[in-house]
Amino acid sequence: MSGIPVDRFAPDLDPAAAWKAWTEHLAPIFDVRPVPETHAGPEIGMRSYNLGSILVGEVSAPAQMLERSGRMAARQGVDHVLIQLYRRGTGVVRTDRAEVEIGPSDFVIYDLAQPVAITSSAVTATNILVPRVVLGDRAAHIDSLHGSVFGTASDRVAQIFGSYLSEVVAHCGDLTIQRAAGLAQAAASLCATALPNPSGDAAVTERRIGLAVRTFIQDNLGSPDLGPEMICARFGLSRATLYRQFAADDGVQSYIRHCRLAQAMRLLTAPPDGGRPRISSVAYATGFSDERSFSRAFKRRYGCLPRDVAVRRVVEPLRSGAGHQLGEWVQRLGL
The missing domain is CATH 1.10.10.60 (Homeodomain-like)
Structure with missing residues (x-):
């Protein structure tokens, strides 16, 4: 029986070639630029697993600047939510509403239909990418949660979600594709439960x-x-x-x-009849x-x-390169 599909990024030994390949790999989601601390060494890497209805994975990224412009969001035509759990490193996420700091053990939420910019140190993170519709009733609040951060230190549900996500990523390589649908359903349900309320600090x-x-x-x-x-x-x-x-x-x-x-x-x-x-x-x-x-x-x-x-079903092909498989997965997720 076949295993769960995986997309891997492993850096080239030459730093310049490694950085070029890294920017191509992330191109389906972000435009990437270096910062003075950027070092594309052998420690960077990324694994993404396709569970059918969602993607999960982990990344060890160099210090960098990431941007997703409104034009990029419109050109790609995807309506997904990316959630990262920072394991190591720090960052700052900027939207047109606020600027928020990210630290170890923090979740950060990105609505990929909206512009965003991130500046980060070298980071290790666990990722989950879900179509908005998978989040059920919570999908209506993603607009307000874009660029927001919530921690696991005192939130038991967030701790459970983070632990489950980490375990799934750690063991996906040993599981068959027949297990993917159940794992994805449980991850999406926990994700929706763990998302904070838009006004979480209010009474x-x-x-x-x-x-x-x-x-x-x-x-x-x-x-x-x-x-x-x-x-x-x-x-x-x-x-x-x-x-x-x-x-x-x-x-x-x-x-x-x-x-x-x-x-x-x-x-x-994503019009109901699939046409423009x-x-x-x-x-x-x-x-x-x-x-x-x-x-x-x-x-x-x-x-x-x-x-x-x-239009989702006739979207412009994403740029080719090291991330071409990841780009195809991102485009087809939820179809």
Whole structure:
């Protein structure tokens, strides 16, 4: 019986060749640049296992800068969530909302439909890549969790998730492909359970309200009336309470605009019938009053026009090179 498919990166002995191969290997997910501390030595490496519905693996990376631009996200047309558990090393993750430090024993969450930049020291990390849809009810909160960090020091569920993920990666090489579906299902379930609430530091009541409001926003993105007045009336909130809930998101209007554009990206990259939808239809479905204002907002967010976004089933081939198998897996994940 065949084993679980694995993609491996092993560096060339020549540092320059090793760095070139490393940047090609990560090209399906990030553009990579060196920093003064970069050293592409024999200690760097990466293993990725394809469990069918998710990818898991581990990486030993040099000090580096990683970037995923809005244009890159649009060109690739994937709607996945990458979660890393730092075992060694530190980093700083930057989104258009915040800048957050990452340390050993921290999880960091990347929504690959959104831009992000990371600067890190030499890092050892465990990875899981899941399609958004696999996360069930938690998928609606990934937009808010993009670029956020949560630790395992005092979170028992996060500890369990981290331990399970590490064990799966450690033993995938000894398992048959028949085991992959069960392992993937358990990993995805633990992942969804371990994800923090978007307002994790708030009081329980505040957190419950925040989750309810965010769910309401996701359910009503197509309504042109969606805004502070509609939300306050629906939940009986004062404007001050509503604004406090979205202070970290630059206000509720900014959050709604962000969610609308993220939903538009999903509709453009993975339409139900597999074909390219009309731009005007996507604009109206996500609450924009006309195609022109939608296209302007989309370009500000993602760096390209909606018509230039790749459809999942006819996506532009990723760059070839050392990471060509990983790139194919990333593209096909969830199809």
